Amino acid sequence: MSATTPPARRSAAEQRKLDAALTDLFERKITFNQTLGLKVLHLGPGGPRLAFEMRPELVGHYQYGRLHGGVISATLDAMAGLAIMVALGEKHVDESAEQVMHRFARLGTIDLRVDYLRPGIGTQFTASAEILRLGGRVGSAQMRLVNEDGTLIATGAASYMLS
Numbered sequence: 001m002s003a004t005t006p007p008a009r010r011s012a013a014e015q016r017k018l019d020a021a022l023t024d025l026f027e028r029k030i031t032f033n034q035t036l037g038l039k040v041l042h043l044g045p046g047g048p049r050l051a052f053e054m055r056p057e058l059v060g061h062y063q064y065g066r067l068h069g070g071v072i073s074a075t076l077d078a079m080a081g082l083a084i085m086v087a088l089g090e091k092h093v094d095e096s097a098e099q100v101m102h103r104f105a106r107l108g109t110i111d112l113r114v115d116y117l118r119p120g121i122g123t124q125f126t127a128s129a130e131i132l133r134l135g136g137r138v139g140s141a142q143m144r145l146v147n148e149d150g151t152l153i154a155t156g157a158a159s160y161m162l163s
Contacts, residue, residue, distance in 0.1 A: 143157070
């Protein structure tokens, strides 16, 4: 392969296999995400998104029924981690789903910053992330959390160890 020839893209069937494996990892195998109730909404173009429903277990302020700040922080961290995983899959489009999944073995948060902009009031929350940099050892992302009305609740920035 020459320097100008792009790597062969994995087949559509192999991409579906990777998407299913990522969803399973995120929703079931990372059990803390189950505790939060995080569900993958989208993995494709436009960036990944996830959502969760407000439940009594997630309330941080009993009088106002606001979302706990730790839930917000953990959700943004998980969202960025998912975005990094998706970006690694796109960076290595010539690899099988199994090969890409092995790349996540050492993935871990290095740094996380959260800006709480408004009280976490709502019945459903959606998180999204944008990858700022995906290097060989470190990746970084910016995240957003909104409620069902689209009100921006919090933003975040994070760095992750990739290898």
